[in-house]
Amino acid sequence: MREKIKNYVTGVWGIEILTLFILLVTLIIGYYQAFNAGSEEQVAATFDALFNKEKYIQSMIYYESKDISQYIYSNSNDLEDISAIKYENEYLSDNLHYYDEIFYVLINKETGDFTTNDVNLYRSVETYSDNVALLEDNINSYLKESGFYSIRLDNKEKYNYYVMSLSDKINMKNIDKYIEIYYKNPIAYSYLIKTESLSAKTMIVTTVIAAILFIKIIFNSIFNRNNIHLEIKVLKRLIFVLRYGYKYRNTRNKIIFSVGGAIGVILIYLYLVAGIRNQNLLVTFLTRYPFKGTLILVLIPLVCVLYSLKKSLDISIINDGLRKINSGDLEYTLNNTGEREVKELVENINQIKEGYKIALNEQVRNEKLKTELISNVSHDLKTPLTSIINYVNILNEPSITEEERKDYLMILDKNSKRLKTLIEDLFEASKLNSGKMKIEKQKLDIVSLVYQGVGEYSNLYEEKNIEFKVSSNEDEIILDLDGKLMSRVFENLIVNSLKYSLENTRVYIDIQSKENNVEISFKNISNYEMDFNTEDIFERFTRADKSRNSSVEGSGMGLAITKSIIELHNGKIKIEVEGDMFKIYLVIPKK
Template sequence: MMKKMTWLFFALISIVLISLSIFTSFAPKYVSGSYYDSENFYWFFEDKIREIGPVILSRLDVDKEIENLQVEPFEVEEYLNFNGSQMNQIQSIQDQYQEMINDAEVNDNAVLKEEMVKERDTKIADIRANFADDKTVREKILSAKKEVLRKYDAKISNAVAKAKVSQKSLAYDLTNVDTGERYTFGDVNEDAAYRGGFSNNNGYLTVSSLDQDFSEVKNSELQALSIYNLNELVGDESSQFTGEIIIPKSKMINEHLQGFRQYEQNKSLFTVSWILGLLSAAVAYWLYTTRRDEILLVSTPQWVKKLNFEGRIVSILVTSVGLLNTYFPLTQGMRYDHFENSVNTLFLYLFLVAFLTLTIVQLIWLFNDAKNNSLKELWETSRIKRINLKMHDVFLKRSLGKQFVMLLFIVFLSGLGLGGVVMQPILILVYAPLFVLVSLPTLYLLLKRVADYNKLAIATEQMARGQIIGDVNIRGKTVFAEHAKHLNKLREGVRVSQSEQAKSERLKTELITNVSHDLRTPLTSIITYTDLLKKPNLSEEERMSYVDILDRKSQRLKTLIEDLFEVSKMASGNMQLNKQRVDLTQLMQQALAEHEEDIQKSGLDFRITTPELKLFAYVDGQKWWRVLDNLIGNAIKYTMPGTRVYVALIEEDGCAQFIVKNVTKYELGDNIDELFERFKRSDTSRHTEGSGLGLAIAQSIVDLHGGSMRIDVDGDLFKATVSIQII
């Protein structure tokens, strides 16, 4: 248990520290200065000069300013164009009055309509006069400036009586440095509380010629010139004076006396604090030298040791807050001379000493416990550390942790607000909107998080059992929504894998069927006509016809085998590209020329669009020609007879686009991706000569070049677009 002498010693130390702080902060103000050197007196004196200066000492010569007024060319230009051009201003006036004129017509008010028309025409005529002759504008601006100056002069004239009353607390003998004019009032030789001298050596007295209280300009004409203050019209006029200004002791007004008394009172407080600090330092030193062992025995009391770590920290914070809440009002009062009640000041000082003493002693107790490792034991068993560990786990997923803390904080504030409403029912006016706008949405979010968690738990359990589940729909950007996306991706991956496996099996079956059909058809014809050629009684004409058929069927079989081999090479990655700088326009023209005869026979109307400039790309010309050839060939084979085929080569976003559009003679269906499959034809009955590999080959070639190929189908309208980067 600490002894009384120990508490006294630290109370004395607190007084010393407070006195030292006050002395270092205010010694320049109270030791070597006076009230007339303080900021408060400076503000008082400046206010006096501002009250009488622009009215009595340095009044603006308005007549002279009016004589010197000029209108500059740029001001005329600004005025004319402030509201836009002549036509814009006239249109604005017409629009402004048209609605009122229409209303007058509707109400059958001919008199009002006539007045509105006259007023509108007058304003329009005024606008035309402005733009017709600069002289009109100059006269308006000059008239506005004169009007503003005369209004200011009238306000100053009305303020003269007030200024004369204000100057009664002063006496002065001043001479204008520029004009030599002398201004006197009262007797500067009488006994003065304050005496200020102004000269070339110690500085002139500068007095503004404009009273800022009356300097605001409210004139629509001058607003066009951005003139809102007299300073912008006549400049920052001011005069300099030499001479003396005094505050006679016999004429000290209440405001001056009050400031003086408060300064003297605070000076006394400063002196008492300084002397008290010196005495306290002497007594503390005496105690330290005579009863050192007793006063330094600062053992932590048992009741303090029973407090947990949080309790001791809170106790230190409470005394620290009390310390700050007493120190700053005390020092601010001394700084600005605000103290009037000595009793209140004394109590403020005593509370400051008490709070500082308690804070110092508690810090010493904490320091001693830290040296004895008792503080470490307190920390290990503290709730703060346990909460810290739990918070670490909460923030393993940072976004979820932030949401959790935010929800708890809002719930806490809601409860706190409800308590406030119970204490002060009037607060329901604030609490009710906040409860509806904040608390209820927060409660909804909390319930939604629980519901989202339950959805995820059930879906995960079903997937673990091998059941096929639907999408887990959780909106937003929460951790649960992210988890749901991952779960949906996992489910979708399983579904896609199963679907791809089934599709692969189906494609294998279709491939075998299609290849067998397409290869068997020409092979059967070859076998049949070979047997027919073996007959000895064939005529030469029949023999040549059979040979011709055999040639066509063998070429057909060759084409199928070559296409199948080429697709196989592309799929295995064995295709080699010989890229060169190729003119795509010329290549398209060559491909169309190759099919010129087939186009004529087909009866189709080909519409060709080529770019004005040549388009070059870095491609394998032979392979890229094959892409164009396949697309044009498909159009000839599968286009509805008698319709148009549109073939275009255009440039878009740095790419060359080859586009083929046609109306198909066969129904395409909705699955566009199947058109790229091998041996897939829009002619499902397979009556045409195509191999079904054209688009698959074209797609592979485009992919090898790093381009893109897109097919769009709208009913029977087929559109193929091939894009490649140009150089």
């Protein structure tokens, strides 16, 4: 999970870019409507509902006063005769809902007279013909005590919404004489304020998300260019289904069924549902926008069904791939493009195929090694055996001298011992590989074992003048080892170094004690061209010198035996070749 999160955070994804584009378009439209439209029409802005409720309510009162302003101006001939609306307004006030309707006050700046559609205001405020300011103060006190929100229009610098919205010029002769006050109970806007506040909060959260996405995309585009994935999986999968869905019977039937069902939904909706008229928001939307509603009702289930076909289509494609693999095309690899379960299935099939390829290649390799083994065993056993037979025949000749007889007996002794060594090595290697070998571990100093082996065998091949350099990061390294078997390991490696090293060179043996294991390396310069496979060299009767030159004695099983002994101690062995430098590493665990 952490890797998935890290991979997402440090990458750029196509769905993010699409999401950011949609968010930006939505935000631009939303902010334009929230600010630009509000400033042009001088109506309430969305963010005022969240940050300045009083301003929002006043803006709404200003906007909603248009109808009553139109009524007043029409009936009073643009405020020329306000008495024509006075009694009518008093009649209206008795029928108005206290919380839902807008009230007004018209104050004559010259006479101090006022008219209103609020009966309570008439009863509470007296007319002050000589002091308009005092009259306004009393009206404001009444509005404040009653909890009303109001707007004041002096008809000099600010006019009502009805006047401002008219395209034709209005007679301003009488309008300038009056002050207009419109007011309403703020409770009427509670639900609207909640809705607009939620819209404002949503826009803020959306802005933050868009900003984070934008920063993430820009940052990763600069610093993580290797982890950019512009494909959009949802769209890709839908296109995938539409492109290949008709190719397979299973998915083709579902597509036909889905399209038929979608057409049926359209017909049912157009002939039945479109006639329903309720106040339900969804039904209202569908009846007001029948084409858009139909499109939504059809597309949602259609997209869902097409998307659900992805797995069926994946299985059909997997079956096609399996047929190719079964026909013998082991190079064909199934594409891992499905859902999580399908991906696991594809991965497992590909792993099985790779395992089968490895097993097949291993079988071919084993057959080749068996052939080479028989050839090598025949060669290595036949050489001393033929020599023994030939010299036995010579010894039977009565004409040979006593000196010749002694020389031939020495050769026979040498070849018979060589034949014995080959047979013993073969049996030992077979015993080690059979798993029947029991090791007897004891506490031993591996550094001493190495020095002991060098001391015993370094004098062989004196004519080659090979020098051993042993180094260790600790003077003593105690491990649980089978001393006899490990001595055989170092004997094989030291003797091999002597056999195959270039004359007048050094063999470097490095012993490193680490936290959990001990690593021992042997490095020497080879006296022949090394063109062998480092894995095959561990096989029985395989020698680095492919010519199997008889001047270099060896059974070809030394490294095979060494590898088996190291593995019995739960260790590992590996060979590296660098030019003429031959390196072999032993890794032995401490526990």
